[in-house]
Amino acid sequence: MAEELDVSVIQEAVRKRYADVACSAAGKFGYPTGRAGAVGFGYDAMLLKDLPDTVLESFCGVGNPFSLGAIYPGEVVLDVGCGAGFDVIVASRLVGPRGRVYGIDMTPEMVERAERNLQQAGVRNAQVVLACAEAMPYIAHRFDVVLSNGVLNLSPLKTRSFREIVRVLKPGGRLQYADIVLQETLPAEVAGNLEAWSG
16 A cells, blocks of 8 residues: 555654644544543553643554553563654553563654653653654564554555564563554555545
C-alpha cells in the first residue's frame, strides 16, 4: 500500500495529525478517547484513579496492550509510538522502582506532551525520546517487553518496524500490542489516501 504514496509524505501526514492530537484527542477519532477510552478498553481502574484528566486527554489508543499479559516488577519496557505517554505511565507503575520504561514517538509535540505528563504524574523511572519505529535508538536485546497501541498500522514500513522490535527484544521477550488490522486488501483510493494513513 505504501507504494501508492511516497513514504516520507505518509510519515509527514502522520506527524501533522498527531501534532494536533497532542493538544487533545477529543472529537478527532470515531471511537472513545481520553479517560473514557481507557476505561472502555479495560485499563485497571486503580492505575487510572489518581491520574489528572490532563494526562489522559491525548490518549487515543485502540485497545489495551496490558490485557495481553502481565508486566512484572523490575522489567525493562519499550512503548513504540508512545504518544502523550499514558501507556508509559501505566507501565512505569507496573515495573516499579527497579524497572525502567522507555517511550519513542516520531512527533515532537507528542514527545513534549509525554515529558510533561510524566513529570505531572511523578514518574521517575521512564524516559521518552523522539524516534520512529523503523529505526529505534537502542541496542539489541535491551527490552523484556515491547508495547504498542494503535501505532504500527500507521507505519508505511511495517516489516522494518517489526524487524526493529525483534532486534531490541531480549530472547524470550514479549510483544504486546493493540492495533487495527486489515482482513482484506484496501481499494486503491483508500490505500493512497493520506487521511486514511494518518487516522
